[in-house]
Amino acid sequence: MARIAFSPLPDINSPVDQRELPQYSLAELSFLFDIPKPTLHAWSRPSRLNGRVVEPLIVPADESAALYSFYNLAEVHILSLTTRIHGVNIANVRRATEQLRKEALHDLPHPLLSEEFHTDGRSIWLKQLEKRIDLSQYGQLGLAPILDTYLERIVRDALFKPNKIFPASQDGKIVSITPNVSSGRPIIEGTGIPVASIWNRFRVGDSIELLADDYEIPPDLIQGAVSYVEKLSSVV
Numbered sequence: 001m002a003r004i005a006f007s008p009l010p011d012i013n014s015p016v017d018q019r020e021l022p023q024y025s026l027a028e029l030s031f032l033f034d035i036p037k038p039t040l041h042a043w044s045r046p047s048r049l050n051g052r053v054v055e056p057l058i059v060p061a062d063e064s065a066a067l068y069s070f071y072n073l074a075e076v077h078i079l080s081l082t083t084r085i086h087g088v089n090i091a092n093v094r095r096a097t098e099q100l101r102k103e104a105l106h107d108l109p110h111p112l113l114s115e116e117f118h119t120d121g122r123s124i125w126l127k128q129l130e131k132r133i134d135l136s137q138y139g140q141l142g143l144a145p146i147l148d149t150y151l152e153r154i155v156r157d158a159l160f161k162p163n164k165i166f167p168a169s170q171d172g173k174i175v176s177i178t179p180n181v182s183s184g185r186p187i188i189e190g191t192g193i194p195v196a197s198i199w200n201r202f203r204v205g206d207s208i209e210l211l212a213d214d215y216e217i218p219p220d221l222i223q224g225a226v227s228y229v230e231k232l233s234s235v236v
Helices: 027-032 037-043 070-083 090-103 120-130 144-151 195-203 208-215 220-234
Strands: 046-047 050-052 154-156 162-165
Touching: 027 037, 037 070, 037 090, 037 144, 037 162, 046 090, 046 195, 050 144, 070 090, 090 195, 120 208, 120 220, 195 208, 195 220
Parallel strands: none
Antiparallel strands: 046 050, 154 162
């Protein structure tokens, strides 16, 4: 099989890319994406596959402290689809990601986030994954449309690097996560208002209408933030 001519990525350390810095704990990622902590832990460690040791799916920004970066968060966002599709397990995802890395001509620190993943690399990843699962579960189009729903919720900058995520655990795009806004925690999109602030007041009795008046935003945005947290809380 021909190798893909991936272009080198910019130096992420010069200047320092804030999105590479450790800022999320395992517990936070578990809550934000309603994924069990053991699953996230397994994704972040080397594993044995066919008698060989393979790289982790996600390399934490600070492995010793088990802290994750915004880029790690974006990787979890993409990989979380595997926990929501019956029949796709971690071993299959590891095989697909390993093949993607093999096809590259240089090291890919975040293969699923690269611009190349959306071209040839994406096709390789899907092909490797889909040949190991029952496609009848997803219809004739397979996993591609499901993956696209996750990729479309990642906003990119001019260098095609993730710069904002609209978590999939909401119907629309009311809640977003941006690395340099509210310390990279969920906010109401376009306002900078932390979702945690909305939720803490709502759970002690403040109404949707009162919160909307206080923050001077439409009630539907307040309701969207509350529903986002309620949905996550219901699966924890």
